Amino acid sequence: MKLKTDFLWGGAVAANQCEGAYLEDQKGLSPMDILPSAQYGRKEAMYHPELALKKDYGYYPSHGAIDFYHRYKEDLALMEELGIKAFRTSISWARIFPEGEGEPNEAGLQFYDNLFDECKKRHMEPVVTICHFDTPLALTKKYGGWENRVLINLYLNYCSLLFKRFGKKVKYWITFNEINMITHIPFFGGGMLTEDIENVSQIAYQAAHHQLVASALAVKMAHECKEELLVGCMLAAGSFYPYSCNPQDVWEAVEKNQESYLFIDVQVRGKYPSYAQRIWKEKRVSLKMEAGDEEILRCNPVDYIAFSYYSSRLAGVSPEISGKTADGNAIHTLRNPHLDITPWGRQIDPLGLRITMNDLYDRYQKPLFIVENGLGAADKIESDGTINDDYRIAYTRDHIEAMKAAVEDGVDCLGYLSWSCIDLVSAGTGEMEKRYGFIYVDRDNNGNGTLERRKKKSFYWYKKVIESNGEMMD
Numbered sequence: 001m002k003l004k005t006d007f008l009w010g011g012a013v014a015a016n017q018c019e020g021a022y023l024e025d026q027k028g029l030s031p032m033d034i035l036p037s038a039q040y041g042r043k044e045a046m047y048h049p050e051l052a053l054k055k056d057y058g059y060y061p062s063h064g065a066i067d068f069y070h071r072y073k074e075d076l077a078l079m080e081e082l083g084i085k086a087f088r089t090s091i092s093w094a095r096i097f098p099e100g101e102g103e104p105n106e107a108g109l110q111f112y113d114n115l116f117d118e119c120k121k122r123h124m125e126p127v128v129t130i131c132h133f134d135t136p137l138a139l140t141k142k143y144g145g146w147e148n149r150v151l152i153n154l155y156l157n158y159c160s161l162l163f164k165r166f167g168k169k170v171k172y173w174i175t176f177n178e179i180n181m182i183t184h185i186p187f188f189g190g191g192m193l194t195e196d197i198e199n200v201s202q203i204a205y206q207a208a209h210h211q212l213v214a215s216a217l218a219v220k221m222a223h224e225c226k227e228e229l230l231v232g233c234m235l236a237a238g239s240f241y242p243y244s245c246n247p248q249d250v251w252e253a254v255e256k257n258q259e260s261y262l263f264i265d266v267q268v269r270g271k272y273p274s275y276a277q278r279i280w281k282e283k284r285v286s287l288k289m290e291a292g293d294e295e296i297l298r299c300n301p302v303d304y305i306a307f308s309y310y311s312s313r314l315a316g317v318s319p320e321i322s323g324k325t326a327d328g329n330a331i332h333t334l335r336n337p338h339l340d341i342t343p344w345g346r347q348i349d350p351l352g353l354r355i356t357m358n359d360l361y362d363r364y365q366k367p368l369f370i371v372e373n374g375l376g377a378a379d380k381i382e383s384d385g386t387i388n389d390d391y392r393i394a395y396t397r398d399h400i401e402a403m404k405a406a407v408e409d410g411v412d413c414l415g416y417l418s419w420s421c422i423d424l425v426s427a428g429t430g431e432m433e434k435r436y437g438f439i440y441v442d443r444d445n446n447g448n449g450t451l452e453r454r455k456k457k458s459f460y461w462y463k464k465v466i467e468s469n470g471e472m473m474d
């Protein structure tokens with residue numbers, strides 16, 4: 001079984017990590033705009049945004065980012081040269097509604113009109129995330145973020161405008177980036193402040209419910225607007241393995257996987273799974289639902305399952321492993337002794353992608369779409385100007401091979417989008433020098449640099465992969 005001829009090879013970015021121009025053309029503030037980079041305490045600010053709201057950190061990486069807002073034409077020209085067929089980005093809600101509600105901002109809408117036109121001109125299918133960790137800060141301040149049910153209608157108001165305005169240009173939509181992240185970083189996922197909250201799970205699962213209802217209604221709205229529109233959910237995927245065959249370790253892994261599947265169960269199967277009751281009980285969550293919510297969820301399943309995959313995860317209770325953790329990008333994981341690890345602590349597990357794809361497809365039988373996979377690494381410019389990122393080629397090759405194996409296993413996969421196609425600000429650490437792109441951007445962790453773009457060795461390699469539809473991998 002080969003990849004389909006219309007397989008969507010491409011790359012992904014997010015507005016708040018690449019656009020910059022953070023106040024230009026009347027844009028309002030987004031959560032990322034108040035977060036500093038790693039060296040000034042990003043982790044603390046992510047988990048205690050109420051502190052970040054009061055503090056002046058001096059330098060904020062999202063404010064200028066890679067200046068995609070002004071350079072998108074140049075960047076999309078490079079991506080066309082790379083041969084990509086699909087370009088995933090997100091729309092900044094605060095560019096369209098600076099206050100999250102009220103009158104839309106025509107300048108913001110015009111920017112995305114121009115961007116999607118440019119994608120079409122360069123033969124790229126835009127894949128658009130409606131909310132990528134990007135609930136306008138004004139909605140955090142006024143309503144407390146997604147814990148407040150009022151956000152459902154504000155989001156739908158925003159969606160309605162997007163589908164009407166861009167429905168002719170954008171076929172693939174994603175309602176929320178990594179929806180399961182809301183229980184791990186409530187500020188990113190739901191624009192929520194958690195200071196003084198005795199039980200954060202209570203507000204996180206309530207906010208998640210509001211997003212699930214909003215997502216289902218957005219699916220309905222998109223289909224009513226234009227039948228051909230395809231709307232996906234999006235999971236921060238990576239199956240949990242049990243640390244050992246000790247049944248307690250196995251059970252721990254089952255529970256951890258369910259915490260992520262819960263979201264996709266609702267978005268694909270249209271109802272909360274039976275184990276949701278157990279999770280809520282354990283976490284002392286009492287969920288408020290309104291009459292009609294269950295029917296909304298039941299009647300509006302998503303069209304496809306988008307997911308990010310960076311690594312598998314590991315769970316267990318055996319005493320000898322306590323404290324041996326790795327970086328799971330906010331989702332807690334134990335260190336797997338069988339896997340290599342990146343300098344940023346991410347475990348490298350290409351076979352885990354095949355396992356994850358099989359798990360997801362067995363469970364849901366809906367088309368999968370890999371919308372993020374890539375290696376964050378430090379790159380060096382050689383004296384002759386080249387960047388020989390063989391490590392990125394190796395990582396990407398191994399993961400694409402694993403994806404192809406999953407397709408051989410019978411998994412229906414729409415496409416593979418690398419995170420990223422171009423260097424950009426890291427969401428987790430705010431760094432530029434944790435680079436993900438095939439295109440280098442001259443900007444460092446303090447915002448210095450010319451912003452010049454430069455093709456890495458991986459650029460030429462990925463180009464060949466795309467041209468051969470994944471056949472030429474050397």
Ligand code: BG6
Nearest residue numbers: 014177178308376426427428429
């Ligand atoms: C995903 C996010 O979790 O991981 C992206 O959707 C993010 O926004 C990516 O950039 C890589 O993580 P990081 O923290 O290295 O940027």
